[in-house]
Structure formats: C-alpha cells, structure tokens
Amino acid sequence: MENQNVHIPASGYRTAKGFCLTSAFWMMVATFMGLLGATELIAPDITENIGWLVFGRVRPIHINLVLFGFVTPGLMAAAFYYIPRLLRTELYSETLGVGTVVLWNAALVGVVVSLAAGHTQGREYAELIWPLDVGVVVVFAMVFVNFVMTVATRKEPVLYVSVWYALAGVVLTTLTYCLGNIIWRPDTGALAGIPDAIILWFYGHNIFGLLLTPLSAGVAYYVIPRAVKAPLYSHTLSLVGFWALLVVYTHIGTHHLLQVPVPTWLKVISIVDSVAMVIPVMAFLINIWYTAKGRLGEIHADIGAKFVFTGTIMYFFVSIQGSMMALPQVQRVTHFNNWVVGHAHIGVLGFAGMIALGGLYYILPYLTGRPLYSRFLADFQYWMVLIGVSGFTVVLTIVGLIQGNAWLNGETVYRLLPPVHIYYVLRAALGLMIFSSALLGFYNITRSMFFEPGESS
C-alpha cells in the first residue's frame, strides 16, 4: 500500500482528525433528526406531548446540524489537510485548530439544546440565538486565522485554486453570517418586515453559495487531479469559476421571494443571476470533468474520489434545477412544496455532503498512515447515500408536482394530505437508509482512526 509510507508530520494532523470525527459523529445525529421529522409527518402523534421533539423544533435542529455539524466540518477536515500540503508547510497552529474543533462541538451541543428548548430567532438558517451566533463567528474567525497564517508561512509560492476557495469561503461566511443574523441586534436578530426577508434570503442562499460550494469546490479541485494523477485541465477556467461564483451567487437570494412584495428590480436581478449561475457552475465542472476525462478507472479505484466525483455530478443537476426554479413560471408550481425540499437534499447531501464524505475518506489514510479500516463499508455507505439521495429527489419531486399542480388547480392543502401520505412514508424509509449509512460511516471512520487493522475492538 502506498499509504504505508506516508509522511505524517509531528503535529499528527490533529485538527483534520478532529473535524473528521466531528463530521462523522454529527452526521448520525443530524440524519436521525431528519428521520425523526420525516416520521412525525407520517405518524404525528409518535412524539405526542414531548415538546422538545415537536416537528417545528426537530426541523431546525436537523438543518443546522447537517449544515454546521456534518457537511461543513467534513469539508473543513479536508481543508485542514490540503492547505498545509498544497503550501508545502505545516498548519500554523494545531493547538488553535484543536481548540477550534472543541469550541465548534461545544457550539453544536448548544445548537441542539437551545433549539430543542424552543430558544430560536425563528428565521430559517438563522435560528441560532445570539450567544451561539457569536460562537459561530468566533470559530470561523479562528479557522480564518489558522488558514491565513499557514498561507503566510508557506514554502510554495503559488496558491492553488483549492486554497483560494477555502480562504474566500471562510472569510465571506464570517461576514455574511454576521449580516444575515443581524448580529448587532442580540434580542431579535431580525430587521422588520420585507427588508428582513431580503437580508435573510441573501444570507440563507449564501450559506450554500459562500460556504458549502467554495469548500466543496476546494475539495474537488484537490482530490480529483490527485486521484487521477493528472494536472488540472485549465487554470483559466479555475479563475473564471472562482470569480464568477462570488459575483453571481451572491445576487440570487431574492429568488426565494419572487411571489412576495419585494422590489421588482431586485427580483429581476435574482432571476437573471440565477440563470447566469450556469457560468461558474460549468466553468468548475468542465475543469474537473476534463481533468478526469479518460481516467474514470482511477476515480473508481479510490473511494474518496468516487464520492467527490459523484458530488460534482449532483452539483450539475442541482444547479441546472436551481436555475430553472428561479423562473417565475416554474416557481408557480414548485414554490412552497416538497419540490424545494428535494432540491435542498440534492444540493446539501448529494453535492456538498457527498464531497464532504469524499474528502474525508480521501484524506483519512494520509492522516493515519494506514489504509481505511474497511473499503467495503465505505463503498456500502456510498451506495446507501447515493440511493437515498436519488430516492429523495424522485419522491420529493413527485410530491412537489402533485402539491404544486393541485394547489394551482384550487385544491386545499388539507385535501392533499391523504394522496401525499405514501410519498412521506417512502421519504422516511429513504431517511432510514441515510441514517444507517451514517452509523456505518462513524464505525468505519473511528475504526480507521483508533484501531490497527485486524486488531479486535
């Protein structure tokens, strides 16, 4: 095995390992909350009179844990590995990094406890109460300091594209998080009226545009060329993709508000730029796919690269779908129903989640200096996630079309409940599959990290 001879620095990649464990652990909790919420929609009295498990509290816990517990730490783990490697240096401070991991996990515990107790600011993706907002900003600032200082002490003069994405993603998320959570108003964390909706969706969309997407792109740009042992296809496309992403993605939050009385010119900007998203998306994808062209065997041979490459295909689907959904005529059918929930799952689980897992599995042998505990389990997890997220897409898109068309045709929400019930059952079944895959993943990752192969636990 090539991994047997990997050089592990004295620091031992403690930060990257910490983020791996964080991601693997919170993926279990996050997907369980999703499964629980899905179950409550088919058996609403299953948690009757357990206030802290009421659907309206379970849902934000699920979403916040997926975003900040599973996907972001997974992508961070890879970044904390590839940034020093790409810059031919060591991480500026493993101590600071481990401190970040600890504080990050403390904040996640705070997220679960506060939301379960009903302490929320009631704004989608910006629910967290002010002390937790501050905690999130602090951990992102700590990550930023570590990245920037590592860059400052680099021995490699050229900054590779993955490093651009990691730096920009972290600094821009810190800023938009403050803005979107109206962090200067600790009591409500909100503006009043329509401006609140505008800034909320500006921020909400940027969680994908300025956090998940850049960090995922960073991982893909690192893993794919290395896995296929080929240079990146085009530096120019890297530049176009990077700058276009920042310019275009940031404009489009208002496409969540096309059916709401916000200024028309703002809606026009959001629609035009939503369609223009094809530029950064295709610049990135063409670059990655042409790098891998003719070398798919290498992708198949590496489980990490397989996850990552699948993530890029999901990125294609979710982006094209997103551009279409921003068209007002399409949105007449898709808005307010499960179509959008399906879209969110392709994006966060299919694209960013797949790439987070891929990055994690790709770096794990390099972090430990030995092969994965079980390639088979990782492959099994891959198929469970892939079938789960594809199934979600099919099922939720069908429900969305049923709901959207029936509503347009004058059916009430209540009348639609019996016909969509069976799809909610299927959704929960697929959720069980994804939760099970998280259990497998946690077992595989902890075994890889803490036990020698063949050693009994």
Add this chain to the structure above:
Amino acid sequence: MKMTPKSVIVGSVLILAAVVFVAVWLPYVTRHEKPSEIFRTRTPVEEEGRLIYIANGCVYCHSQSIRTIDWGVGAERIAQAGDYIADRPILLGSERTGVDLSQEGGEHPDDWHIAHFTNPRYVRPNSIMPAFAFLGMDQLKILTAYVQGLGMKDADARMERQRYWKKKVTEAYEAGPEENVHWLNEHVPQGWRDVPNPYPTTEAGLARGEKIYQDNCFGCHSPIGDGMGPAQPWIYPPPFNFTILKGREISGGILYYQIMNGITGSAMPYFKKELESEKIWDVGNFVAVYFINQSDANTEPRGIDASYEPGGFKPPQQP
C-alpha cells in the same frame, strides 16, 4: 492573473461589499413601506403568542404569504408589503406542509382552535400537525389570541362576526333541542330549505359520503353522528347530535347549505373551499340515511333528472 493571498481575500470582500450594497442595502434604504389599510399593531398578548409561534417552529409548515395564484383560506386578500412592517422577524415561511395563516384570524372561533391545538386530529382527522397540549392551556390561549389576530383589521372584523354569532348559537343551543333546530333551520335561506337532495341514494354515493365524513366530520360529530367526537369536550355549543333530527324537517338543501357555508360562531367551519358539489350532496345524504334515518333524496319537487341517475327511466307526467 496571479492569485496572491491579498487578491483572493481583498477581492472577495470587495465583491461581497458591492453586492451587499446593491442587493441588500439599496432596497433597505429606498423602500419605506407605509402601513397597509388592514394594518394595526399587535396587542401585548398577541405579541406573547407570536413568541410561542416562533419558539415551536410553526413557520416551518405555515406560510404567512398569500399570492395572486392562491386558493384556500385567506385567498381573498393578496399580501402587501405594508402588512409586514411590524413583523420582526418576518414570518413568510418557505413551505406549506400546512395551510397559509396570514388571514387565519376569525376563520374559526376560539374553542375550535383550543380543540385543534390540543390535538389537531380532534377537528381535522387527516391533519399531520403535531399536538400542542404539552404547552398547557394558558399558553394555548395566548397562542390562540395571536392566531386570531392574523389578518389584523380584517381579522378583527371576522372576530367581531364570530363573537356576535357565538352569542346567538349559544342562546339557541341553551333553549333546548326543539328551539335549536328551529333556529338553525330558520337561518337557512328559504330557497335552500325547500330543496330536497336531488340525487338518488345509491350504495356508491353512501360509500363516498362515508369517506368524506371520516376525512372531515367525525372528530366533532363522532363516528355514530351523536356529536360526541374527541373534540367535544373543548367545544361549546357542543358538536351537533344528528340522531335527534328525525321528523324535524331537515331537507337535503338544509344539510347542503350548512356544510357549504358552516355555522359561524359555532365550531362548524364552512367546507365550500374543500368539498365540491357532489361531495357535499354525498356526505349530506350519508348523514341523512345513517344518522337521521330519514333522507329526502330524489323526492319531489324534482327537476330534469341528471343523466347518470341509475334505475329505469320513467318520463314525468305531463301537467
């Protein structure tokens, strides 16, 4: 282009600043919404109820945003920016797992909401909303006050209507069954009272009626039509007992009208948005046949038979 740490960080922050200027700051400073014609400030108890609404994540399933393309509750008024000026945070919602609530105030009386919050399936058998009995009655009343204010001045007008008719239906109920039935029949327009159910009783029609009854009615009126469904303890006047109606001049038209239009003031909602014509005739006849044990289906006066009607064709007698 050479990418240095400075160009990456400063460049991206500058782009973000430019976008925030255009897409966030400009709309914020250039639009100053005036209150809409229905706007009023919330009362302290409504504000308190709004916090309960937020704490329990109601916004994840209920929008407060009526669009031009909507039907259903509240569709009579399209949302305007001036409706939201006091909403901090704004609670537009992004998903309609449940109904839109922006004009919910006064659609139902308070007792319906208490029964519904205690367990939504008590009044809406197919509902998938969680039960909120765990909040306790005090909190439920505060939450109800908030919901009854949704729609602001329009909601106030509807609440005034609810309170007026609540007094009337309560008086009628307390005057005894005979007087109550008489009062209810009197409040159905004469034209409807004179109309029998125009369609014949069929096995298929009764089966459809039973399905409609189970999906919409039995939480209050109970599976045997005696008004002792699970919602009964919370509702006053209590749900109607159909089994006392035999011989009390309940025409198919009366049943149709009461189901279509509801009985404002009582917990009986209107079903005209949820049930189309045939469904209302079918469930009305189901009630008449099984619970009242007296149906006027397909009796005189009759018009031209509907083309689908089963049975042999007999030409009507020429006058």
